[in-house]
Amino acid sequence: MDFKSLFRPGILATRPYSPGKPISEVQRELGLKTVIKLASNENPEGPLPAVLEAIADAARHINRYPDAACHDLSARLAEHLGVQPQNLIFGNGSNEVIDMLIRALVSPGENVVFSAHSFIVYPLTTRVHFECGRAVPLGPGDRHDLAAMAAAVDDATKLVIVCNPNNPTGTYNTAAEFDSFLEKIPPRVIVAVDEAYYEYVTAADYPQTLPMLAEHPNLVILRTFSKIHSLAGLRIGYGVGHRDLIAELHKAREPFNVNSLAQAAAIACLDNWHEVAGRARRNAEQREAMAKALEKMGLEVVPSQTNFLLVRAPGQAGEWARRLLEKGVIVRPMDAFGLGEGAMRISIGLPGENRACLEALGEIIGS
Numbered sequence: 001m002d003f004k005s006l007f008r009p010g011i012l013a014t015r016p017y018s019p020g021k022p023i024s025e026v027q028r029e030l031g032l033k034t035v036i037k038l039a040s041n042e043n044p045e046g047p048l049p050a051v052l053e054a055i056a057d058a059a060r061h062i063n064r065y066p067d068a069a070c071h072d073l074s075a076r077l078a079e080h081l082g083v084q085p086q087n088l089i090f091g092n093g094s095n096e097v098i099d100m101l102i103r104a105l106v107s108p109g110e111n112v113v114f115s116a117h118s119f120i121v122y123p124l125t126t127r128v129h130f131e132c133g134r135a136v137p138l139g140p141g142d143r144h145d146l147a148a149m150a151a152a153v154d155d156a157t158k159l160v161i162v163c164n165p166n167n168p169t170g171t172y173n174t175a176a177e178f179d180s181f182l183e184k185i186p187p188r189v190i191v192a193v194d195e196a197y198y199e200y201v202t203a204a205d206y207p208q209t210l211p212m213l214a215e216h217p218n219l220v221i222l223r224t225f226s227k228i229h230s231l232a233g234l235r236i237g238y239g240v241g242h243r244d245l246i247a248e249l250h251k252a253r254e255p256f257n258v259n260s261l262a263q264a265a266a267i268a269c270l271d272n273w274h275e276v277a278g279r280a281r282r283n284a285e286q287r288e289a290m291a292k293a294l295e296k297m298g299l300e301v302v303p304s305q306t307n308f309l310l311v312r313a314p315g316q317a318g319e320w321a322r323r324l325l326e327k328g329v330i331v332r333p334m335d336a337f338g339l340g341e342g343a344m345r346i347s348i349g350l351p352g353e354n355r356a357c358l359e360a361l362g363e364i365i366g367s
């Protein structure tokens, strides 16, 4: 049976998402006891004790379907953000909200604009969905060329996705740049700003997008509990937007898309928001120390506002990433992101993990 002939061209043109390798897989494959994962921009600090307690409590009720409307979580997050629950939609990770936006908005022949060398899910999802992606090259300094992105919008554009700060470069666009970009986008085009790394940002001129919603009803803000909140394994993220836009988006949502453990854990994260500042500070300290040490090794490090660093070493970075793996340090080669052998992405780990990574990289470079 030739199953290939049954599937849409977009599926045939797509290679499956290739995630950072799990620790257990590397241990199994290479027979290593100790493996350090700095590949998927996770929070190495792990979930808070209060979050684990909330999950254990909720686990007693998993014979029941979750609250499809995420009622309690919506109320809690709405209060936290200063919006209404009707402005919120939750997904099985913010990934799912990206998917919902594309599925709900784009018909055949229409397109979605985003940056080349941005979050890999944008080209993957748009390829599967009518091959509707339109990638715009990054500008100088590995930052989004927002003027070029605005210029790429045409009559058939339904959605523009701006990842800010950007994965995998770690760079950001300023409030002034984002403001002027929004002014250029016709109100009939939805702008999704993917702020997965929002809580890590320390730059004073980073855009605060929530207050922009009032003036720009075509704006949707995407955030996640996977990163600073340490819930990557539970899968929960959300979108914030105009209530009428969100109401339409709910129609593209699967009925029980967010599990009950994730809902309980997210509420506990919001109840413990005071922990975020410390997590962001510790990340920033390690990020700066890592960047300095890598630069001392002669590598080019892209300035980052996130919990990872893009490290350039033309012609060598891909090979180094593979050799780091053999030494039990998983970083992310950037071939899937279209950066080939030129770069690797290193997530910020705990101080000891970062030291081990630097040591292993030093050995590889010096060998």
Ligand SMILES: Cc1ncc(COP(=O)(O)O)c(C=O)c1O
Pocket: 040, 041, 092, 093, 094, 095, 096, 119, 163, 166, 167, 194, 196, 223, 224, 225, 226, 232, 235, 236, 237
């Ligand atoms: C820019 C960006 N958006 C979204 C996500 C996905 O987040 P989630 O785990 O909420 O699906 C990631 C995860 O790496 C990301 O880097």
